[in-house]
Amino acid sequence: MHIGFIGLGHMGGAMARALLSAGHHVTAYNRTPDKAEPLREAGAALVREPAEACHGEVVITMLADDAAVEQVVARMPIDLDGTIHVSASTISPLLASRLARRHARFVSAPVLGGPEVAAEGKLFVLAGGESTWIDELAPVFSAIGQRTLVVGDRPEAANLVKLACNAILAAVIESLGETLALVTKSGLVDPGTFVDVALATVLAAPGFQAYGEHLKTYRFEPGFKLPLALNDMELALDAARVHAVPLPLVSLVRDHLLEAIATGLGHSDWTALALVAQHAAGMRTSA
Numbered sequence: 703m704h705i706g707f708i709g710l711g712h713m714g715g716a717m718a719r720a721l722l723s724a725g726h727h728v729t730a731y732n733r734t735p736d737k738a739e740p741l742r743e744a745g746a747a748l749v750r751e752p753a754e755a756c757h758g759e760v761v762i763t764m765l766a767d768d769a770a771v772e773q774v775v776a777r778m779p780i781d782l783d784g785t786i787h788v789s790a791s792t793i794s795p796l797l798a799s800r801l802a803r804r805h806a807r808f809v810s811a812p813v814l815g816g817p818e819v820a821a822e823g824k825l826f827v828l829a830g831g832e833s834t835w836i837d838e839l840a841p842v843f844s845a846i847g848q849r850t851l852v853v854g855d856r857p858e859a860a861n862l863v864k865l866a867c868n869a870i871l872a873a874v875i876e877s878l879g880e881t882l883a884l885v886t887k888s889g890l891v892d893p894g895t896f897v898d899v900a901l902a903t904v905l906a907a908p909g910f911q912a913y914g915e916h917l918k919t920y921r922f923e924p925g926f927k928l929p930l931a932l933n934d935m936e937l938a939l940d941a942a943r944v945h946a947v948p949l950p951l952v953s954l955v956r957d958h959l960l961e962a963i964a965t966g967l968g969h970s971d972w973t974a975l976a977l978v979a980q981h982a983a984g985m986r987t988s989a
């Protein structure tokens with residue numbers, strides 16, 4: 703298929719490569735053109751304007767947040783002339799529903815899995831939108847993902863589920879970070895042994911493995927940048943306010959992410975939540 707791809711960050715760059723590997727033709731745009739050059743070497747055509755990436759059967763946007771998506775969408779034609787706009791970014795359900803009104807054929811497809819998973823084409827795709835369009839997108843989704851989970855025919859449903867899943871992941875990272883501080887400070891157990899036990903038992907689910915491995919080796923390079931994780935917790939809390947649903951754990955994690963940023967960890971992966979727990983326990987840490 704001819705696919706436009708807008709946003710070649712940690713995730714978008716890896717996803718665009720997976721599409722090229724599957725034999726698709728990719729026309730790509732990135733705000734900072736230099737960062738797109740490696741993709742040209744991988745076979746993509748690079749363009750200087752988002753609108754120029756909108757002429758294929760599909761255009762995928764994979765951008766940082768709501769503001770980035772709004773700025774880019776303002777530079778895309780309103781009439782996409784049959785092109786399906788697939789929004790893969792983690793954005794608010796409210797923005798997704800606005801985009802669905804703006805673009806005649808719009809599908810929300812936020813993803814679960816980090817850049818390493820994206821590079822292998824093994825993401826989980828959470829799809830929301832018209833089922834016929836989701837069916838048309840099967841060759842795209844099978845190139846980037848191991849499985850497509852159709853959430854419903856309203857695009858914003860997929861964004862809400864994505865935020866809920868990230869809230870669960872954040873709570874697990876928070877909990878693992880706190881208990882790791884306990885185990886480490888006690889001096890009784892090797893921290894790596896503790897994480898191995900947790901991953902083999904109470905956290906024996908694929909989604910947690912990568913985070914556990916990062917914590918064991920104190921690898922905090924992103925991955926998933928802490929300010930983006932903060933953004934997701936804020937979006938989850940916004941949605942919770944709309945529906946009058948208290949989310950005490952998400953509020954706690956939001957504050958710990960803020961604390962991490964305030965103490966200079968803004969360039970780290972969100973697993974650096976573990977360092978906030980260690981700091982609270984009076985432990986010296988190195989990020």
Ligand code: NAP
Nearest residue numbers: 709710711712713733734765766770791792815816925926
């Ligand atoms: P990233 O590496 O920071 O990339 C962000 C992308 O957005 C870059 O291409 C950046 O362009 C672009 N961008 C930011 N602001 C922009 C603006 N105002 N106008 C135009 N382009 C703009 O982030 P990422 O980790 O790839 O995440 C992308 C999305 O995927 C986010 O919504 C995130 O929540 C979601 N996600 C991330 C992960 C993960 O583990 N990393 C997993 C699942 C979902 P420049 O290169 O010019 O800065």
